[in-house]
Amino acid sequence: MTGHYCLQLDVGNSSAKWRLVNNAEVLARGVYVPDDTSSLEAMLGCAEQVQQVWIASVAGDQREGELATVLEQRWGVSPWFARTQANTGDLVNSYSDPGRMGVDRWLAMLGARHRYRERLCVVDAGSAVTIDLVAEDGRHEGGYIIPGPTLMERALLLDTDRVRFAEAVEYDLPPGRSTAEAVRHGVALAEAGAVNLAMEQAGEPAPRLVLCGGAAPTMQQLLNGRGEWLPDLVFEGLQIMAGQ
Structure with a gap:
């Protein structure tokens, strides 16, 4: 080679x-x-x-x-x-202490910003789900962090006595007709609902939705195909920051 x-x-x-x-x-x-x-x-x-x-x-x-x-x-x-910065190019961090922001969030925003010079909603769906808004001029407007599906389920199993199931159930949105469905569909409702509400709260102009992270394909399905799945978005941001 x-x-x-x-x-x-x-x-x-x-x-x-x-x-x-x-x-x-x-x-x-x-x-x-x-x-x-x-x-x-x-x-x-x-x-x-x-x-x-x-x-x-x-x-x-x-x-x-x-x-x-x-x-x-x-x-x-x-x-x-790579470490989160106060700004990388024209992407400007909203945190008073930029180092407190996870670098994966920062790089995902950087990768999305490099692709699209417009208002963005960047969702990284992994162990945690992060939702970040970036203004058209590159200013980070703020974001949200919520537990991912596994963490949500673990909280229910650890802190309740009767929420138990062994069935293999997919994440979906119809109301559940068993404990397994109620939990999995409830988690799906919370995850997809959070993204939809964040987009609604964002107001106008409506941001372009981009998705990354291991659970992004499932998230996109729950959103009825809404958003663009970019699996290498963090890597793209990493490459951009390394080249600065």
């Missing part, structure tokens, strides 16, 4: 998505799960040599340090970690 190879990682709370890029071409991609040897070997075996490693991470310092050590030992390259 010849060329200039960059390994890019989007590290979440439970796993990390990665892709290997040579210039603008994505050569390989996968998911790394901590303590899963096979997924680690797949990532470390994606290339004989890489010249750069870029990481967007919402993990803690210890996990970031462990990951950096593994990558340095494999390729001898010190990873660059």
Whole structure:
């Protein structure tokens, strides 16, 4: 293999998505799960040599340090970690302490802003669901963070005695006719309802809705196909920030 190879990682709370890029071409991609040897070997075996490693991470310092050590030992390259900024280009953070915003949210907005120079609603549907509004001039108007489906269900199971089910039920919107359906459909109603209400609250001009994150396809179905699913949006933002 010849060329200039960059390994890019989007590290979440439970796993990390990665892709290997040579210039603008994505050569390989996968998911790394901590303590899963096979997924680690797949990532470390994606290339004989890489010249750069870029990481967007919402993990803690210890996990970031462990990951950096593994990558340095494999390729001898010190990873660059993206951090949320007060502004990147003309995208302007609304937080008084920008570092308190998860970098995945910031990069998703940055990727969407690069694609569309208009008002935006950026939804990242993962372990948590984040909803962020960006004005046409690039100013972050603010956002929302709500639990994702797994966290919502866990709260019900941990804090109630009689909400229990073993059936495999899809997320859908009709009223449930069993405990399993009532929980799963209730979660779906809450998730899709939050996005719809955020769009309604946004007022005019109506923002363009873009979706990313592992649960984005399900979210888009619940929204009756509304919005545009951009699975690599965080990676796109990572690439833009690295090039600043």
